[in-house]
Amino acid sequence: MNHYIGCCFSLILVAVLAGCFASDPVAGLLKSNGGFAVVRPPSDGEYLGDVHRNKNLLAKSISMKDVMSPDALKQMMDSRAASVDIGSISGNKSFSLSAEAAYVGIAKGDLEIKGARKYSVSISNPLIYDSPFDSHLVPVLIPQIKNRFPDVNLEGKYIVRSLLRVDGLEYQFFREDGGKINISADQQLVKNLTAKLGTEWKITNEGTLKITKPRYIGYRLARVDKDGGVVVGAAPGGTRQKAAPGTKVSKVPISEHEDRDLREARKKAHR
Numbered sequence: 335m336n337h338y339i340g341c342c343f344s345l346i347l348v349a350v351l352a353g354c355f356a357s358d359p360v361a362g363l364l365k366s367n368g369g370f371a372v373v374r375p376p377s378d379g380e381y382l383g384d385v386h387r388n389k390n391l392l393a394k395s396i397s398m399k400d401v402m403s404p405d406a407l408k409q410m411m412d413s414r415a416a417s418v419d420i421g422s423i424s425g426n427k428s429f430s431l432s433a434e435a436a437y438v439g440i441a442k443g444d445l446e447i448k449g450a451r452k453y454s455v456s457i458s459n460p461l462i463y464d465s466p467f468d469s470h471l472v473p474v475l476i477p478q479i480k481n482r483f484p485d486v487n488l489e490g491k492y493i494v495r496s497l498l499r500v501d502g503l504e505y506q507f508f509r510e511d512g513g514k515i516n517i518s519a520d521q522q523l524v525k526n527l528t529a530k531l532g533t534e535w536k537i538t539n540e541g542t543l544k545i546t547k548p549r550y551i552g553y554r555l556a557r558v559d560k561d562g563g564v565v566v567g568a569a570p571g572g573t574r575q576k577a578a579p580g581t582k583v584s585k586v587p588i589s590e591h592e593d594r595d596l597r598e599a600r601k602k603a604h605r
Contacts, residue, residue: 359429359455360436360503360551367418367462370498370552371588372436375532380550381407382414382465383475384494389555389588395491398475401482411463414470418460418498428452428508436551437531438505438543444526450507450515458502465495471556472581489561492586498552504544516541555586 364370373380373391385396398407431446431453433439438453465471471493479488507515517523518541527537534545562581 358432358435358439360457361434363418363457363460364436364498364552367498368496368554369588370496370554373550373553374437374440375534376437376500376503376545376549376551377534378547378549380494380497380553381411382463382494382497383471383479385479385488386492386494386555389492389586391494391553396479396483396486398479401479414463414465415461415499416464418462428454428512431507437503441527441530444523444530445507445515445517448507448515448517448520448523449509450517451510452508452512454506454508456502456504457500458504459500461499463497463499467495467556467583471495472583476558476581476583487561488558491558492555493558493583494553495556496554497550499548499550501548502544502546503549503551504542506542514541517543555588556583557586558582559584 361372364372380391381398383398383401384391384394387393387395398410401407402410429435429452431438431442431451433442435442435453438445465475476488476493479486507517509515517527518537518539524537527543528535531543534547534549535543536545537543558581560580560582
């Protein structure tokens, strides 16, 4: 990353003191940094300012790729990035495999058949991209959206205001006695995991489950409670503009049941 980000985290094995992140360290990372909802599967196609018709990001109305040029969009995203401060890190730690685990929980049954009862997870370079209401979302992004799409009514729509990205995630699985399980040895298990978790995940010959490219794993939203109307002269390069009169946005609480889950969208698309 560039100079906007500061020093990057090297590969970090997430390990927390008992009770700090409850039962799942990835979910704990998201919740402890401001209540991010989980993006399933991890995605590389999200941007601050993306407009959606619902809270689970399954019905995108406007993409910032259609609002800003590629260079301007990259510059905007880079300028909003900051390293995440992960507290209580100490060596190797395993966690009980449960259905509540942020990603692998959905494959709990498949993994347990092979003897998996615990897991460890590594996180590489977590970054938060944030668009504060008063200093960026309302005076910068919304005017650009309205200038590009003046006839689109944003009232009642949801705008991505924060994203949490990691450069990589890596899981290892263990028996109850601590012995490591090589999940790559079972091709049916590999097939089941890919189907349930998504093709973003790869299984190595050493039996680890990982993504090795930057992906967004969490999001926060704002809701446009009142659309102020068309903005005149909003600059496409990110220059701050006067917010549209009467524009009002609010935070949106997101429950775990409303986490974005693209697997369901893919199922519907193939029906």
